[in-house]
Amino acid sequence: MIDRVEILTGSASAVYGSDAMAGVINFILKKSVDGTILDYRYGDTSRGGGESHHLTLTSGFERGGFTGVVGLELLDKKPLWGYQRGIQDSTLDAPTSRRRLPRLTAQLYDWDDDVNIAPADGCQAMAGLNEGTTVLAEDRYGEPYCGSERAIAYRTIQNQRKGANAYGAFEYTISDSLTWFADVQLGWQEVKLLTGTNGNDVASDHMGWEFHDPASTNNYRNKMFFNANTGHYEIWSRQFTPEEIGGLGNRMNVTTEKTLAVTTGFNGTFGENWDWEASYNHSQYKADVGMPRIRAAAANRLFLGERLGYDDDGYAIYAPDPARLFTPLTEAEFASIAAMSTFRPKSDNDNLSFTASTPSLFTLPAGDVGFAGALEYGSQSYRINPDPLALTEDAYVGPRYGDGSGSRDRWSAAGELRMPLLSSLQASLAGRYDRYSYGGKHPGKFTWSAGLEWRPIDTLLMRGSYGTGFRAPDMHYLFAGQDYYRTRYATDYYQCRTDEPGYSDGDCYDDGSWDVSTFDVYTGNLELDVETSRSMTAGFVWSPTSAFDIAMDFYKIRVMNQVQAQDRELLRMTEADCRLGKTAEGVTVDANSPTCADALARVIRDANGDITSVHFAPINISQEETSGIDVTANYRLQTAVAGDFRFTASYNWARRHTRIQYPGDPSEDMLDVSFSATTLPRSKGNVGATWDRGAWGASLFGTYLGRVANYDNDAWTQATWRFNAGARYDVNDHFRVSLTVNNLLDKMPPKDPTWANYPYYDTSWFDSFGRSFFVQLTYKFGGKPLD
Numbered sequence: 001m002i003d004r005v006e007i008l009t010g011s012a013s014a015v016y017g018s019d020a021m022a023g024v025i026n027f028i029l030k031k032s033v034d035g036t037i038l039d040y041r042y043g044d045t046s047r048g049g050g051e052s053h054h055l056t057l058t059s060g061f062e063r064g065g066f067t068g069v070v071g072l073e074l075l076d077k078k079p080l081w082g083y084q085r086g087i088q089d090s091t092l093d094a095p096t097s098r099r100r101l102p103r104l105t106a107q108l109y110d111w112d113d114d115v116n117i118a119p120a121d122g123c124q125a126m127a128g129l130n131e132g133t134t135v136l137a138e139d140r141y142g143e144p145y146c147g148s149e150r151a152i153a154y155r156t157i158q159n160q161r162k163g164a165n166a167y168g169a170f171e172y173t174i175s176d177s178l179t180w181f182a183d184v185q186l187g188w189q190e191v192k193l194l195t196g197t198n199g200n201d202v203a204s205d206h207m208g209w210e211f212h213d214p215a216s217t218n219n220y221r222n223k224m225f226f227n228a229n230t231g232h233y234e235i236w237s238r239q240f241t242p243e244e245i246g247g248l249g250n251r252m253n254v255t256t257e258k259t260l261a262v263t264t265g266f267n268g269t270f271g272e273n274w275d276w277e278a279s280y281n282h283s284q285y286k287a288d289v290g291m292p293r294i295r296a297a298a299a300n301r302l303f304l305g306e307r308l309g310y311d312d313d314g315y316a317i318y319a320p321d322p323a324r325l326f327t328p329l330t331e332a333e334f335a336s337i338a339a340m341s342t343f344r345p346k347s348d349n350d351n352l353s354f355t356a357s358t359p360s361l362f363t364l365p366a367g368d369v370g371f372a373g374a375l376e377y378g379s380q381s382y383r384i385n386p387d388p389l390a391l392t393e394d395a396y397v398g399p400r401y402g403d404g405s406g407s408r409d410r411w412s413a414a415g416e417l418r419m420p421l422l423s424s425l426q427a428s429l430a431g432r433y434d435r436y437s438y439g440g441k442h443p444g445k446f447t448w449s450a451g452l453e454w455r456p457i458d459t460l461l462m463r464g465s466y467g468t469g470f471r472a473p474d475m476h477y478l479f480a481g482q483d484y485y486r487t488r489y490a491t492d493y494y495q496c497r498t499d500e501p502g503y504s505d506g507d508c509y510d511d512g513s514w515d516v517s518t519f520d521v522y523t524g525n526l527e528l529d530v531e532t533s534r535s536m537t538a539g540f541v542w543s544p545t546s547a548f549d550i551a552m553d554f555y556k557i558r559v560m561n562q563v564q565a566q567d568r569e570l571l572r573m574t575e576a577d578c579r580l581g582k583t584a585e586g587v588t589v590d591a592n593s594p595t596c597a598d599a600l601a602r603v604i605r606d607a608n609g610d611i612t613s614v615h616f617a618p619i620n621i622s623q624e625e626t627s628g629i630d631v632t633a634n635y636r637l638q639t640a641v642a643g644d645f646r647f648t649a650s651y652n653w654a655r656r657h658t659r660i661q662y663p664g665d666p667s668e669d670m671l672d673v674s675f676s677a678t679t680l681p682r683s684k685g686n687v688g689a690t691w692d693r694g695a696w697g698a699s700l701f702g703t704y705l706g707r708v709a710n711y712d713n714d715a716w717t718q719a720t721w722r723f724n725a726g727a728r729y730d731v732n733d734h735f736r737v738s739l740t741v742n743n744l745l746d747k748m749p750p751k752d753p754t755w756a757n758y759p760y761y762d763t764s765w766f767d768s769f770g771r772s773f774f775v776q777l778t779y780k781f782g783g784k785p786l787d
Helices: 296-304 331-337 475-479 493-499 505-511 568-580 594-602
Strands: 002-009 023-029 036-045 052-063 066-077 103-110 134-138 144-148 156-158 160-175 178-193 208-210 225-227 232-239 253-270 274-294 316-318 338-343 346-364 367-383 405-422 425-437 444-457 460-471 483-491 515-522 531-545 548-565 603-605 611-616 618-638 644-660 683-693 696-705 720-732 735-742 772-781
Touching: 232 296, 296 331, 331 338, 346 405, 367 475, 405 475, 483 568, 483 611, 493 505, 493 568, 568 594, 568 603, 568 611, 594 603, 594 611
Parallel strands: 225 316, 515 611
Antiparallel strands: 002 023, 036 052, 036 772, 052 066, 066 160, 103 144, 103 232, 134 144, 160 178, 178 253, 208 232, 225 232, 253 274, 274 338, 274 346, 346 367, 367 405, 405 425, 425 444, 444 460, 460 531, 483 515, 531 548, 548 618, 603 611, 618 644, 644 683, 683 696, 696 720, 720 735, 735 772
16 A cells, blocks of 8 residues: 655655654555455464464546545564563572562561561462472562562563554546545554563552552652551452462553544646645544452452551551462452453644645746645644543552543644755755644744755765754643652652761762652643754765666754653752752752752642652653765666676664753763664665566565664673565566575574663563564555566
8 A cells, every 4th residue: 555655864844834843754555456456465483383374455447537546454463572582581580589580479468577578388378380390499588479580571572453444535536627636545543562661569560459548648659558466567468369360461551543534635736737635634532441459458458358447657468368368369269359450542733725836936047846735734633531540559469550631733834945056066954833722822933954966977965954853742741630659769859968968979878868759740831932943954866877876965954942851859958958058069949049049949849848759741851963975876787698686775774862961951962882772773774686577586685783782881782784585586577485594593682781670681672482473474465567
């Protein structure tokens, strides 16, 4: 259904508006097709898991002045599980001894004596759980618990996916100068996944339980109760297993999506050499997002029995039987405490547009000046529609979620000129103004771009461009309701520096004596401004022969006013500075400054002076800059006997990539090994070769990724190559068989002895899918031969 893909580099906001700060990728769908094409592709992996089936059907028709293209796509992809890959199928794959400990299945912690209490049978009752891998283990302090090396891998590394998409493009020629058109896209998709946690935080991945009662005292990690049988305060922790829940499929997040996009309008001609188009577009997204949860009250009752009240300090009192904690649940028992929390998000987007263009607005000595102009009006809205119980503190174990909804309108006007200044020199100039309206705000932004192309000789093209760009804030940045985050170790810098006047902020953080547990609140910010950018490119394309060409471009992009959430740690530090009237280094601080007013309002303290919450929001604060060089070369070789060959190569080298996170901060080198916020390679590239000879064809494609920093940001991991290969055979001019192999050499992620968190490698650049292959059958009924 996709005809071609166009990639436009540099800032394109002057033509495309928001979100085109650094380039645009256009997917051009088919507008005409002869015959009917049936395409089936089967995929699998050599190490197992991830099997897929993909079927597409494309056809078209022409009846007088009415033409159409229709397409149908069906997809069925099985999940790929962590336990299906040897490099991450247990905690024993971790590079550090601490992380090799079995993952918690059941643990009873006595707060008063600071010890774990082992079950009397040494975990024998649970030995059959987690596929028979649950044993009596010891934590890093030598304390006993029931755990499994296998349980860490009960998560998907490739989602399960089923989907159906339908597409139709229709045109009706009313007259020589007027045509009606309509494009319709319908989609349905079901995605299933299972997440996990790195350690023993059993509640956060919805597969575990710990005591949860907001009415109980705000205690250590909010999961401690008083055991009337022992007279001690205790914490009970439980991770549920595949055998108890009836299979991992019963605890997967399930998202069912429905999408619709309709564009209809008219196009035609008027005057001399003028083309025009008027269109209306509507798109919408609806989903049912099911997240498995544990019902807090039911789970408390199942494991602890009935609550007996609260003690004088406000802690809930129970008299539980510890055997209950260490006894496997039946599927029915688990079902009695399980729930599926469903969100129903929805978004709508409506746009009206009018464009007009001519290849000859006026004439310069070197030729005609082309022009294109556009007017647009649009509106967009969204609503999360969460499960009401997920907004409360007491319904479910684990995270409390938030809400959000809002709408905004937008209008824009744009124009573009392409001018021949000389027979060898072309110039382009574009400008656009966008204005948004929401919540009583009306931010607007003008962006522009200019470009030059000079061809001093037929084989050489010199080119350059400069442009400005912008990006309107995401809707949820503006309209987010209250999202909740539990911070278990939040340093109270004010109390620390009051008690220990000589301490620095670092001393307070490292000491830990002033750590408190806070319930932080994130909300949207209608005061956000647009993000802005400036970009420039300069380069050349040299084509000395029809068989060879090479292009080289230098680029530089700077993004300002980037949106990011306020740093809660920094807010607590700033609040301490403002309360004390000076920084930890002794620099005087104006307590009446806007910065102090904001920090003092956001750090919430109770009547005793203890921090209970930090309210934070997204703000325009950071800036980022990158520059580098792109090189691309192509060589074509035609032979009379061996066939036709094509060789391609491209390389990107980042000269600079820096960030200033907060005003006044020093510039950070994002390419340096010590930069901890992310791992970025300085260089990337690819090489490729294709061969065609009659009915046969083959290809080999390699991707290069330069070295990236390790987890500890003190050394580099090795650069990597990944190779893909393909072959085809045309049985006849209407029937083709193809084979594609990705990751031909079955390479796994490079080893990083410091990456102790599961899955023990950097998932931003690598995966453990291994070698995958796809067999494709393509048959065309009628029409011209296959391309």
